[in-house]
Amino acid sequence: xHVLDLKPxxxxxxxxxxxxxxxxxxxxYIFIDKYKAKTxxxxxxxxxxxxxxxxxxxxNGLEPEELHLKLLNRKLRRPEKLRAYEYSVAxxxxxxxxDIMKLYFEKVRPVFLSLTDTYERxxxxxxxxxxxxxxxxxxxxxRQSFDGIIEFLVRMSISKDVxxxxxxxxxxxxxxxxxxxxxxxxxxxxxxxYHSRRLLAEGLxxxxxxxxxLSRILFQRRKDFNISLALPVFQFIRRYxxxxxxxxxxxxxxxxxxxxxxLEAVRYLRRYPYAPAREALQKFIWMRDxxxxxxxxxxxxxxxxxxxxxxxxxxxxGLHATNWYVRHNCAAALTxxxxxxxxxxxxxxxxxxxxxREILQYMEQKADLEQEKMELV
Numbered sequence: 282x283h284v285l286d287l288k289p290x291x292x293x294x295x296x297x298x299x300x301x302x303x304x305x306x307x308x309x310y311i312f313i314d315k316y317k318a319k320t321x322x323x324x325x326x327x328x329x330x331x332x333x334x335x336x337x338x339x340x341n342g343l344e345p346e347e348l349h350l351k352l353l354n355r356k357l358r359r360p361e362k363l364r365a366y367e368y369s370v371a372x373x374x375x376x377x378x379x380d381i382m383k384l385y386f387e388k389v390r391p392v393f394l395s396l397t398d399t400y401e402r403x404x405x406x407x408x409x410x411x412x413x414x415x416x417x418x419x420x421x422x423x424r425q426s427f428d429g430i431i432e433f434l435v436r437m438s439i440s441k442d443v444x445x446x447x448x449x450x451x452x453x454x455x456x457x458x459x460x461x462x463x464x465x466x467x468x469x470x471x472x473x474x475y476h477s478r479r480l481l482a483e484g485l486x487x488x489x490x491x492x493x494x495l496s497r498i499l500f501q502r503r504k505d506f507n508i509s510l511a512l513p514v515f516q517f518i519r520r521y522x523x524x525x526x527x528x529x530x531x532x533x534x535x536x537x538x539x540x541x542x543x544l545e546a547v548r549y550l551r552r553y554p555y556a557p558a559r560e561a562l563q564k565f566i567w568m569r570d571x572x573x574x575x576x577x578x579x580x581x582x583x584x585x586x587x588x589x590x591x592x593x594x595x596x597x598x599g600l601h602a603t604n605w606y607v608r609h610n611c612a613a614a615l616t617x618x619x620x621x622x623x624x625x626x627x628x629x630x631x632x633x634x635x636x637x638r639e640i641l642q643y644m645e646q647k648a649d650l651e652q653e654k655m656e657l658v
Contacts, residue, residue, distance in 0.1 A: 345388045405440065412452055427460070459490055486517055569602050581613075593615065
């Protein structure tokens with residue numbers, strides 16, 4: 282029977298029945314949700330008392346009760362119990378000293394070590410959640426030797442799920458073990474499992490161990506990694522330390538290196554000016570017609586940190602480049618970076634190169650508009 286054969290009142294009854302069914306489902310869902318919330322609250326309170334008892338023992342120099350460890354080992358294999366435990370810990374932490382909480386987690390570390398086998402076999406959502414708690418509770422923080430938890434995190438760093446990867450890497454960064462981070466990089470490279478470059482660079486900056494040691498280890502092994510893993514290392518180094526000026530200069534001049542890494546080296550030498558790099562940076566401008574324009578454009582901005590007559594003459598020459606970005610950056614470096622007065626650019630304003638004149642006029646107008654905006658604010 283076709284739906285058009287039904288009488289209008291029957292269609293109306295079916296519609297009303299459907300609405301009532303949806304309403305009943307929503308009411309049932311609300312009651313179930315409230316029941317779950319009460320159950321979770323009850324479990325949290327139960328764990329809270331247990332945790333407080335163990336914190337008192339730890340504070341008095343005693344070990345947590347073996348029964349407590351066995352209980353956690355059995356109960357926390359269920360995600361809802363793990364969530365209740367997280368809430369209980371958060372409540373207990375409001376009343377306990379941070380050093381006591383740290384000592385407590387050092388004592389219950391074997392429980393989390395045992396749980397790694399269970400959660401490694403679970404779905405991605407549960408894996409991501411469990412790994413996030415390893416970081417949140419500071420499990421293994423400061424540990425310099427490899428153990429089951431660190432090895433578990435390294436394996437999780439190549440998960441197909443982006444949240445599992447991100448949480449495992451953040452946990453490794455929080456532990457502060459440089460060799461563990463290197464192992465994660467090697468694991469990702471071996472399995473061609475690459476992560477967001479931005480997240481990797483920002484994660485390295487949150488590394489809690491010796492950042493200089495980490496930067497040296499990863500920089501030395503850069504050739505072992507795809508650009509997706511090597512570039513975040515360079516970005517991390519640029520934002521953290523000026524200890525690599527000579528290395529970056531050598532890399533910038535080496536034509537066999539990856540283009541993106543060489544450009545990152547130019548950016549590094551802008552943030553950390555290095556006198557021996559002056560001539561090499563100027564060479565990019567002088568040789569602009571024979572090299573990739575991006576090197577000349579990036580070098581132009583970097584030269585704003587290398588004042589001097591030779592730099593000014595080099596940037597003036599760059600105003601005659603055929604590429605707009607090179608001209609733009611040379612003009613910006615002259616007028617905004619080095620703040621060269623208009624009078625000293627007289628020969629350009631009155632020269633025969635129309636494009637050189639126009640780019641300087643453009644920068645001048647742009648500066649005037651920005652000044653007007655500031656005055657309005």
